Amino acid sequence: MRGRAAIVGAGISGLTTAIGLRGIGWEVHVLERWPKINSQGTALGVRPDAQAALARLGLDEELRRRTVPYRRAQIRTPGGRRIADLPLERIERKGGAPVLMLSRISLMEMLLDAAGDASITTGTEITDPEALRGEYDLVVGADGLRSTVRTAYFGTAVRPRYTGIVAWRGVVGFEPDLRGETWGPGQVFGITPQEPGSTNWYAAVATPEGHRETLDELRARFTGWHDPIPRILAEVDEETVLRHEIHELSSHLRSFVTGNVALVGDAAHAMSPALGQGACQALLDAVALTDCLRTADEVETALRAYDARRRKPAQRLVTMSRHMARFSNHPLTGPRNALLRLLPA
Incomplete structure (x- = not known):
């Protein structure tokens, strides 16, 4: 037809x-x-x-x-202790291929x-x-x-x-050894590959609807969290960071x-x-x-x-x-x- x-x-x-x-x-x-x-x-x-x-x-x-490909990553505490693995290997076993990462662009x-x-x-x-x-x-x-x-x-x-969560996202120009997510009280920070030479990061933070948090306030939320999270946020460019209320x-x-x-x-x-x-x-x-x-x-x-x-x-x-x-x-x-x-x- x-x-x-x-x-x-x-x-x-x-x-x-x-x-x-x-x-x-x-x-x-x-x-x-x-x-x-x-x-x-x-x-x-x-x-x-x-x-x-x-x-x-x-x-x-x-x-x-x-x-x-995105094959191995962990979930950690803010202090850096491993809690569990993300199910990337299970996804690959079941689907016959690894998760593949690329930019939306x-x-x-x-x-x-x-x-x-x-x-x-x-x-x-x-x-x-x-x-x-x-x-x-x-x-x-x-x-x-x-x-x-x-x-x-x-x-x-x-x-x-509105889900009660604001997502921040961006890209930095280096590749840390550590990948995965770090879960704290009311907030998550994620690090994934994107392409050679750059790294995707995201933060999901519980935020009242309509509250416009600044980038400096976001950095303060993650003060004291394990490396490389502070380094990533220090390198974030205000002009390119994305912020969206999640619906x-x-x-x-x-x-x-x-x-x-x-x-x-x-x-x-x-x-x-x-x-x-x-x-x-x-x-x-x-x-x-x-x-x-x-x-x-x-x-x-x-x-x-x-x-x-x-x-x-x-x-x-x-x-x-x-x-x-x-x-x-x-x-x-x-x-x-x-x-x-x-x-x-």
């Missing part, structure tokens, strides 16, 4: 969906509200299932060229290159998605956490909710589809980044939607198959991410760390 698709949003889910649909012969128009496509961001971890999804689109070689460049001559229009804000339904055979809401498409067709009962969808949607409209990525299942699964799930959505449209005779039949394939697994990860965020940022560190030591590697 072939047709015309309007994709609202040119982030990871929107561009990947465009690549997939063009690959099966669809005419695709991507509509992005920002004046230019936003490639901002730091490191993302691509798990084996998401790597397989990119391979389905012919992007496996380019992915390997741009990434570095690099992934977006890769997707834009692969989109080729797809029609991408920026500076176009869709306020009435209904106007698209008559013009296109398929409308895809890939417009993120505050999705206009989701609100128009699925209502406001499911809406963004998730307040509850689960009953469906990702209605009629000829489908939701993908954060529009469907925005989640806490505690499990590092947001980008991976967006890639899986796009490829699943493509697969269902490839084999079905009607758009609505394909969308029902897509919903059956993706909704429950994605929503399960939303719930798991919520619990992990609360667990890792829990203020009672003693019981939390004791429980963590009992978990399988």
Whole structure:
């Protein structure tokens, strides 16, 4: 089956969906509200299932060229004592490949290159998605956490909710020996590879909604924590550090589809980044939607198959991410760390 698709949003889910649909012969128009496509961001971890999804689109070689493997890392106390290992080796055993790290900037460049001559229009804000339904055979809401498409067709009962956590992220120009996460009371600091010569860092800190903490205040939070955390924060550039209040969808949607409209990525299942699964799930959505449209005779039949394939697994990860965020940022560190030591590697 072939047709015309309007994709609202040119982030990871929107561009990947465009690549997939063009690959099966669809005419695709991507509509992005920002004046230019936003490639901002730091490191993302691509798990084996998401790597397989990119391979389905012919992007496996380019992915390997741009990434570095992430194989071993620990969870530590602020004093540097090891509590447990991150489950990277288990992920590799189960999936047959290590987690691969790359910057969001690099992934977006890769997707834009692969989109080729797809029609991408920026500076176009869709306020009435209904106007698209008559013009296109398929409308895809890939417009993120505050999705206009989701609100128009699925209502406001499911809406963004602040998790109580602010995420800080950045990159520094050296490679420390230590990688992983350090868990303190109400805050987590993470260090991962990104590319040769640079290191991705992130901090998740419990913060009242609306409170605008300064970078110096963030540094003060981590005073006395083990090396190289103070060194990383000392080298952070105020101009490049990213700070975001973390929101998730307040509850689960009953469906990702209605009629000829489908939701993908954060529009469907925005989640806490505690499990590092947001980008991976967006890639899986796009490829699943493509697969269902490839084999079905009607758009609505394909969308029902897509919903059956993706909704429950994605929503399960939303719930798991919520619990992990609360667990890792829990203020009672003693019981939390004791429980963590009992978990399988």
